[in-house]
Amino acid sequence: MFEIFGKQLTDFSFxxxxxxxxxxxxxxxxxxxxxxxADSKLLLAYQSDESAEIRRFIIVPFSESLxxxxxxxxxxxxxxxxxxxxxxxxxxxxWTLESVWLTDLSKISxxxxxxxxxxxxxxLQPKFALRVVHDDARLGHVPSNIxxxxxxxxxxxxxxxxxHVSETLSNAPSDIIKNLLNPxxxxxxxxxxxxxxxxxxxxxxxxNKFLEKFESYMIQGFSLVQSNKEDDFLRNVSxxxxxxxxxxxxxxxxxxxxxxxQIKEIEISGRIVNKSGGFKTLTxxxxxxxxxxxxxxxxxxxxxxxxxxxxxxxxxxxxxDLREISSDLSEGISxxxxxxxxxxxxxEEVLTAxxxxxxxxxxxxxxxxxxxxxxxxxxxx
Amino acid sequence: xxxxxxxxxxxxxxxxAVPADQVVYRVVRxxxxxxxxxxxxxxxxxxxxxxxxxxRCGLSVFLTFDDAYHQxxxxxxxxxxxxxxxxxxxxxxxxxxxxxxPSHTTWWVYEGVKREDIFESIDERN
Numbered sequence: 001m002f003e004i005f006g007k008q009l010t011d012f013s014f015x016x017x018x019x020x021x022x023x024x025x026x027x028x029x030x031x032x033x034x035x036x037x038a039d040s041k042l043l044l045a046y047q048s049d050e051s052a053e054i055r056r057f058i059i060v061p062f063s064e065s066l067x068x069x070x071x072x073x074x075x076x077x078x079x080x081x082x083x084x085x086x087x088x089x090x091x092x093x094x095w096t097l098e099s100v101w102l103t104d105l106s107k108i109s110x111x112x113x114x115x116x117x118x119x120x121x122x123x124l125q126p127k128f129a130l131r132v133v134h135d136d137a138r139l140g141h142v143p144s145n146i147x148x149x150x151x152x153x154x155x156x157x158x159x160x161x162x163x164h165v166s167e168t169l170s171n172a173p174s175d176i177i178k179n180l181l182n183p184x185x186x187x188x189x190x191x192x193x194x195x196x197x198x199x200x201x202x203x204x205x206x207x208n209k210f211l212e213k214f215e216s217y218m219i220q221g222f223s224l225v226q227s228n229k230e231d232d233f234l235r236n237v238s239x240x241x242x243x244x245x246x247x248x249x250x251x252x253x254x255x256x257x258x259x260x261x262q263i264k265e266i267e268i269s270g271r272i273v274n275k276s277g278g279f280k281t282l283t284x285x286x287x288x289x290x291x292x293x294x295x296x297x298x299x300x301x302x303x304x305x306x307x308x309x310x311x312x313x314x315x316x317x318x319x320x321d322l323r324e325i326s327s328d329l330s331e332g333i334s335x336x337x338x339x340x341x342x343x344x345x346x347x348e349e350v351l352t353a354x355x356x357x358x359x360x361x362x363x364x365x366x367x368x369x370x371x372x373x374x375x376x377x378x379x380x381x
Numbered sequence: 382x383x384x385x386x387x388x389x390x391x392x393x394x395x396x397x398a399v400p401a402d403q404v405v406y407r408v409v410r411x412x413x414x415x416x417x418x419x420x421x422x423x424x425x426x427x428x429x430x431x432x433x434x435x436x437r438c439g440l441s442v443f444l445t446f447d448d449a450y451h452q453x454x455x456x457x458x459x460x461x462x463x464x465x466x467x468x469x470x471x472x473x474x475x476x477x478x479x480x481x482x483p484s485h486t487t488w489w490v491y492e493g494v495k496r497e498d499i500f501e502s503i504d505e506r507n
């Protein structure tokens with residue numbers, strides 16, 4: 001049994017008999033249940049340990065509204081236990097209270113508490129959740145543009161995959177598509193900003209087939225989020241069938257933060273991402289890899305290496321003009337000026353070259369239709 | 382002929398229990414090979430005396446990996462590992478006894494079955 005850090009109480013009659021009122025999780029006995037204290041006020045009890053003679057419960061004051069939230073999957077089991085007062089109660093097998101301690105949730109070892117993502121019941125685990133890590137998002141203060149932007153990411157990403165699934169099925173069900181593009185949000189959390197989604201419930205076999213395919217594409221996309229290294233990334237991309245590659249990568253790109261977005265990273269989790277509740281992290285590096293792959297797959301692009309000087313720079317649009325091009329040292333370029341689009345992490349190099357006027361070697365992918373070079377690397381010559 | 386232990390109460394297993402014939406999962410404390418202590422019923426450990434006498438003689442298992450995963454994360458003290466076993470009719474009878482856990486199943490084990498030999502741990506806590 002785990003060591004208890006807290007004050008042992010001599011009088012714990014206020015807790016009542018801890019008789020289960022509503023058993024919320026039963027597995028060889030009540031493991032999570034509600035009970036009434038001596039004043040008929042609601043308590044939540046969660047079993048955290050046991051020995052041959054003792055069952056050890058964490059007890060917290062509870063309310064009907066918290067109970068509704070717990071049962072609806074709006075709060076996790078751990079959030080339910082995070083209450084102003086926390087007691088640990090040892091119950092003997094005949095269900096009599098033996099000892100009670102007043103403690104604090106932070107004083108209880110994490111391996112005796114539910115993992116932070118876990119809902120009360122398995123069916124309440126969100127299918128898909130995003131947590132945005134952003135300097136301006138913290139508990140009690142989440143700018144609305146972060147909320148709006150996060151929802152938009154999901155909608156755009158889902159749209160790409162839904163369109164692709166529709167193309168592969170001869171008779172795409174319109175209702176489920178409509179519901180997918182407006183996915184029900186299960187919960188919001190404001191410690192950074194997190195939103196969790198459920199998937200629509202299929203009403204027939206066709207919708208079920210559509211959703212299965214949709215989720216399988218999501219799973220394939222999330223399997224790419226393992227490493228920031230480009231080589232590993234490309235190896236994983238090659239495992240996706242050629243027909244599905246572009247929509248899967250494009251959908252994932254919509255979810256990932258670019259280095260210009262001020263979002264440091266986005267954690268994705270949920271049953272589609274990882275059944276065991278872990279999360280994967282989308283970073284600007286992954287975004288860059290995705291963008292390069294998507295551009296290459298879309299065609300109408302060429303690899304370019306060009307040497308010149310940065311003569312004009314638009315920091316708002318992350319664009320610069322490269323001029324005085326050394327045609328003999330450049331590949332894929334015939335004009336004397338190239339418009340280049342760079343990333344935030346390249347800004348320092350770009351601005352230095354712009355202010356000092358030295359030559360730079362720029363490599364990247366050029367869109368044939370826009371003639372804009374998407375900068376992969378910019379280096380001083 | 383396989384039989385249940387003589388201390389099972391009358392009418393146990395419940396009506397509706399069928400010869401075991403499925404893959405099941407259970408959260409266990411020992412890995413890679415679960416031990417006999419991972420598969421003891423409340424009746425065998427003399428605990429939970431207030432519980433239903435027939436359910437006390439059975440072992441709780443899940444039919445899906447997801448339910449076991451959820452339990453492992455919801456109640457970490459039960460164990461760090463998930464054991465998978467394929468039950469057949471020689472191992473006893475089962476009955477879906479699901480409440481809020483969709484695939485919760487009670488397995489009443491025939492006398493003499495070495496339960497730990499049927500299972501292997503398949504996943505560590507991550």
